[in-house]
Amino acid sequence: MNPSDFELIAGLLKQRSGLVLTPDKGYLLESRLSSVARRWDFKSFEEMVQSIRAKRDEKLLSEITEAMTTNESFFFRDTKPFDQFRDLVLPHLLTARAAKRSFRIWSAACSTGQEPYSLAMLLKEAESKLAGWRIEIIATDLSNEVLDKAKEGLYTQFEAQRGLPITLLMKYFTQAGDHWQISPELRKMITFKTFNLLESPASLGQFDVIFLRNVLIYFDPPTKGKILEGMSRQLASDGFLYLGGAETVLGVSDKFKPKQGQRGIYELSQTEGALAAAS
Amino acid sequence: MKSCLIVDDSKVVRMVARKILEGFNFDIAEAEDGQKALDHCRASMPDAVLLDWNMPVMSGIEFLRALRAMDVADQPVVVFCTTENDMKHIQDAIQAGANEYIMKPFDSEIIQSKFTQVGLI
Structure with a gap:
């Protein structure tokens, strides 16, 4: 070229x-x-x-x-982050948010929707513990084209098999010609919005969990730092930030630190956490 | 090293699946129909079976029912891999004791993700 x-x-x-x-x-x-x-x-x-x-x-x-x-995506990508969500993040929120019985999740580069739908399925599977809870999943992407696809929840047979256990396909999808469509019940759980990560996320509100996986890799270090700083202001003091397997906050931002023993999960640095808790 | 029996009447499909699974360190055996697969299991039970549905002599679902009726200490993990792609077939397979279900065509990534979910990789 x-x-x-x-x-x-x-x-x-x-x-x-x-x-x-x-x-x-x-x-x-x-x-x-x-x-x-x-x-x-x-x-x-x-x-x-x-x-x-x-x-x-x-x-x-x-x-x-x-x-x-636009990036390729699949259900339960990398498996582990979703196991951590089920075994660590969700139990924490069930205890820590027991008084207000609500929490908010942000899937910050949701592409064609596989990540937020995977989370919705996990929450649905834990339904018995969440009766009476109000859970919001906000899923954003820069691209309107992928968001339209995400909202529709219509996947090719290939996409529907990547990472998705057959039992969940049976439970939450219906066949539509040679495609598979996710159930209206799950689609209803997610609010899809156009959002450019270069903008301030303040208008999206406060979150308890932020998924920012496999997207920072596309930005230069100053931009990464700026995005992470913005996220740090929107995350609850005991909240969880997920990054992709090949990504890190080290040398990019001092707002977050790795959560000990939990690869891929980051929490607010001590001072930030203390500040947020005191305010 | 885990062993996997690939059951499919198409030599090409067996070859493709073998290539993929050998890449994940499986020791591979092949059978071209359900009866031959059952004979193989009686002689030597594999850790996993990748199973086609439509085959001459004995179909995949007949094989699976016979396999699950066998009185053995360690039943293998069975992953269907078939062009049958409607909900009814999927339900029948799971009811008969299949652990996972792949709809053809498949690629290495699908095999990997399904085998990971059932704990084979």
């Missing part, structure tokens, strides 16, 4: 979504954006870039951003 084409698109992506693309990701850019180029009737990726140079079509730029920030 022509380096100046790469620079133009990478620059636009950084500005619009914070996504950082290093030059070695040229292949990713071309492979993901060739389908956008086809949709817009450009003969090639190069021709699309030329057109952007001439005129910044807002709709085209937003489609490009969506194509680059």
Whole structure:
């Protein structure tokens, strides 16, 4: 790929979504954006870039951003985080929130919905302990396209098998042609919203658990730090932050520290926790 | 090393499944129908069975019922792997004692995630 084409698109992506693309990701850019180029009737990726140079079509730029920030997802991805949620996070909240009988979860880069639906299934499975509780799951993503898909809860046979135990498929899905659709009961448990991680999350309110998995990897260190700082203000003092297996707060933000013995889970640093508790 | 018996009348499917499962360190045996699979289990019980549904001589579900009726100390984990993809077949399989269910076509990732869930990987 022509380096100046790469620079133009990478620059636009950084500005619009914070996504950082290093030059070695040229292949990713071309492979993901060739389908956008086809949709817009450009003969090639190069021709699309030329057109952007001439005129910044807002709709085209937003489609490009969506194509680059959309990620593959599957149910109960990595298994362990969801085991931890069932065995550690949920029991903690059942005790710590017993007085107000409510808590809020944020799935902060929910893509096509597999993460929030996995959580909804876990909560449904624990239903007997949660009678009378008010639980909110807010699921956000930058891309409207993936959010529409998430809301519909319609998955291909391939997607429906990735990570999803057959017993849960039997319980919570119905067959719709060659697709599988998640039950209205589960769809009702989740509020889907468009949200750009570069914005302040204050408007979303306070959360007890935040899932921010496999998304920080796309940002540069200052942006990572800023996002984590924003999250630290929205998380309850005894709340849980989940990051992806390849991600860490070390050297990025001092607002969080790893939760001892619980890989992938982070809690507010001592001082932050004390401050939040005192306020 | 865990052992897995791959039961499918298609040689190609057996080969693909073998390649994937050998990658996860399974010791593989193959059978081309339910009867041959049952004979294999009587001689040497595997840890896991990857099981097709429609096969000549004896179908996968008939094999599974016969297997679950056998009086053995350690029953294998059975994962169906079939083009039958409707809820009725899935329910019948689980009722007959299947531990997991894969709808063809499958890939390495699906095999891995299903085998992980039932504790084989």
